[in-house]
Amino acid sequence: MRKGALEQNPSHQKTVKTFDLETYLKGKQQKVNAALVKLWEDAHTPPTPLIPAMQYSLLGEGKRLRPILCIAACEAVGGREAEVMPAACALELIHTYSLIHDDLPAMDDDDFRRARPTCHKAFDEATAILAGDALLTAAFEALADAGRRERRETLKWLEAIYLIARAAGCFGMVQGQMMDVSSEGKVISLEELKELQQLKTGALIEASVRTGALLGGGSSQEMAALGVYGRHIGLAFQVADDILNVEGKPEMLGKPVGSDQALQKATGASLMGLEQAKARAAELIDSALEEIKIFGTKKEPLAALARYVIEREK
């Protein structure tokens, strides 16, 4: 396991020996990637750059954190990976669309993402906007298609679509991005920053965990515990991102370090200071770990993923 921002905190290394996260992540990433590749394998469409642009952004190197959290939550409550895979893919489609649109010239104007030209640089702006639109739409197509095929548990799938849409739209991720764009160059308070981050990144990460728990058939107690777990790791993820934006290695991040400062963006690291940001990330992960104790040995992937969220180098 790679050493990250919080390696110096011994409480976050306790169970590294008992569960091999690297192997787990690799295995899950391969399965998610295989499912993503299949999505437009046999697609018959006019020969435009639309699907190539969608695939360019989707199939580049990615952590697949949201799909893996969804699968891990599903398996923690006793569900099967295959059942939840369409939802796991849908979450990655939504995440990818959000990256494409966030990188656009009118937004963050980023030229590189995951160490490759961003979608609007590799294609053009119109294609990038449309590729994002199509990925978002494809997410709901995948969810609805899985639900209508399963037939038995249709209500659960409708609940999942609702939960994901709610987390992704004007009450979640898109609202967070709107706050982010609006706050550039402005002074914002730590409270406003926390709300921004909860919406922009936390909401979809939390929804990933909740979706897995829901489709895996979790009890209401399990769902509640995983909801809190998801919320805390979602917040921790953004705090860790802020730390990486100050301390990370550009070759690992795939973008320049300090790009947030260049955009005059407030970050947790700039408002709280680095040390306090690290302490907050660690606290959030401790609370997340507390919640999943009820799963006994089944909690291991979720526990390792919680640590990974703040220990990652990119």
Add this chain to the structure above:
Amino acid sequence: MRKGALEQNPSHQKTVKTFDLETYLKGKQQKVNAALVKLWEDAHTPPTPLIPAMQYSLLGEGKRLRPILCIAACEAVGGREAEVMPAACALELIHTYSLIHDDLPAMDDDDFRRARPTCHKAFDEATAILAGDALLTAAFEALADAGRRERRETLKWLEAIYLIARAAGCFGMVQGQMMDVSSEGKVISLEELKELQQLKTGALIEASVRTGALLGGGSSQEMAALGVYGRHIGLAFQVADDILNVEGKPEMLGKPVGSDQALQKATGASLMGLEQAKARAAELIDSALEEIKIFGTKKEPLAALARYVIEREK
């Protein structure tokens, strides 16, 4: 009823006396508008321009053609308007998002829409991109929410979400817009233009009719007939749009006449000639009318709507 591009063709005025389309449209528009206004009435979100921008574009003057087609199809098969209203709204949300994104500087770069500044002119480009994203997401939220509340007919709602997503994404509307953007300034064949128009405009209009028939509980025979009806009026709509782009009144269209020529866009009118385009629109409507004969007197709103699609002045 206003006189439009095809007024000179007497076969399209036969039943004007038996059904008052203007009153019907006004009544349905009012109900759809009331439902759209309610969507974010009590929304508690951070004070950003996101929801104002969504509402600016959504609540401007609009024909509400897709919602009304959805409701009319539902009622033709014996369903109730209230049942299908969330789907009718979702279709308008998707249509509105597509207009906002199509108007962006990287796409058609339009400054006016429905006689008002376009979303990116009234707000800014980032806000317009995000408002579109949020409207698209809200459509699926509305559909899933309606389905999960109904509980009895959950499979039907999943089928509706699938059908709409399929028509709106890379196999439908977004692909059509991609073809449209890619074809600017290029020579395209009439066959390619027909495919472009079927995807860009026809697919969502057809899906609107199909969704109403599906959620209204139509039989497989009724669903098939309404599917063909929807396909034909979808195609006729775009042909009529091309004719209006040449012959329409700018004060009715809310944008300059001839804007397609300015963008060097191929249109049916430019590839077929105006007279042939008018004949084709009339033929498509005749085929659509043939399909709905099975509904007896219940077909009247659908028949009048089919004529309206090519007789409208905007």
